Amino acid sequence: MHSIVTEDEYKKKEESRIKKAVTNCGYPKWAFDKAKQQVEGKVELVKSKGDQKNTTHETETKGMVVIPYVEGLSEKLQRIFRKHKISVAMKPYFTLKRLLVHPKDKVDTIKTSGVVYEIGCKGCDKSYIGLTSADYDKDDKVWIIHGGHARFNQYYISEKTGKLEGFVPDIINAVCRIANKNCKIVVDLWSNCWSNEEGDASQGGHGLMAGWYDACSGWRSNTERRRTFAFSDQFTISPHHAFVTLPGNPRNFDWRNITGKTIAFYPGTIGNEDCLAQAKGIIGAVVPIENIRRASGYDQGLEWLKDETIDAIFSDATWFRGKTGIEEVTDHLQACQVGGTSLMSRYDSKLNDWWNPAQAKLIASKEYHEICQDIKVSHGHQPGFDPEDFCIGL
Incomplete structure (x- = not known):
């Protein structure tokens, strides 16, 4: 109960x-x-x-x-x-x-774009912007940019200062200043950026591939190089290619038909045998390997012309600016060129994210034209190109 x-x-x-x-x-x-x-x-x-x-x-x-x-x-x-x-x-x-459950990581305020904080004025239509994303653009990273020693007005070691000077270093310093970045130009072998040794296919240089530098400066883009590296926007016009011989063309070299001819190339330049093979209107543009020579520099190429080891030298025309003892026998030949002088970097690099906007500001400014005119004023004692043949908008 x-x-x-x-x-x-x-x-x-x-x-x-x-x-x-x-x-x-x-x-x-x-x-x-x-x-x-x-x-x-x-x-x-x-x-x-x-x-x-x-x-x-x-x-x-x-x-x-x-x-x-x-x-x-x-x-x-x-x-x-x-x-x-x-x-x-x-x-x-x-x-x-x-x-x-957290499907997305929280984004820090300082990493967002635009205004971080803004205080409006009650008695006027003005406002105070305390912080913007631009305040965080400057970082502590040192951007290492390769610059080779070429002994002409693009690059050369100054006898007075012992530093690398020239048109390209001037561009690098100006762009880095505008972008508020800490950049350091280092001098090293060209082949550490792009390798084009005799008997080997052209390929990315070990230094840039391994991350020794964030970018290599002074390189022109073409289809071959773009398969390996990224390029910034160009800060010069795209030059044409050229065949050169001894003055007066004593061996009657016909650049429109180079079948059986022996051609010299400069390692590291944009005018190699792969580039020549893409040229239109040239018979025999694909040069067999037994007819290819790679000169270590201008002087060796000139000696080969004199002793008739080669019939002509092929490269982009800027390599022949200011050089004596040769003659260009082509008429503004365009082969593989895609763009003018740029910075070459790995595809995983963030360099172009800040370089291209800062470079665009420089080119649109008076300072860019002053740098171009400085080719004659400050660097005129070095052989090389004229600013009218190289700079954008002159």
Whole structure:
């Protein structure tokens, strides 16, 4: 036989017994309190329904609020709201989804573009911009840029300063200053940027491939090089290619038909045998390997012309600027050239992201034309090209 406890004294004893029992079973205190509140709520609901006809609107709830559940705190808030006839619903705050699921990493404010923070003026239409993304453009990285020693007005070692000077270093220094970057020009072998040794296919130089430098300067892009490296926007016009012979062309070299002719190339230049093979309108443009010679420099090529080891030299025309003892026998030949002088870098490099916008500002400015005119003023004692034949917009 089961009995229902009705007296208050026995109710308290029964409640104490039940509370002790559930505690021994491992239930937390809040579980007992919550169950007790639910039972009391049902009793009150039954009473309210029984007395519904005699109640007024004052017994009705004034609304509902939803609060996050925090053990020990939410129950107290619930009791306070209940005194004011406000219903309370609780929702979990720390869920597995909230703790474990993060589909995207949070982006730091300083890494976002545009304005970081801005304060408006109440009495005017002005505003104060405290920080923008430009404030973070300057980094601590030193950008290493290769620059070879060529002994002409693009690059040369100054006898006075002992430093690398010339048109290209002037461009690099100006662009890095505009971009607010810390750049260092280093002098090293050209072959560490692009290798074109006799008997081997042209390929990326070990230095640039291995990350010794962030970029190699003074290189012109073509289809062959673009298969390996990325190029910045050009800061000079694209020069044409040329065949050269001794003055007067004593062996009557016909550049339109070079079948059986022996041709010399300069390693590292854009005018190699692969470039010549792409030229249109030339019979025998694909030179067999037994007819290819690679000169170590201008002087060796000139000696080969004199002793008739070769019939002609092929390269881009800028290599022949200011040189004596030779004669160009072609008329603005275009072979494999894609662009003018640029910076050559690995495809995973971020250099072009800041270099190209800064270079565009330089070329549009008066400073670019001053650098071009400085080819004659400051670097005129070195052989090489004229600014009118090389600079953009002159």
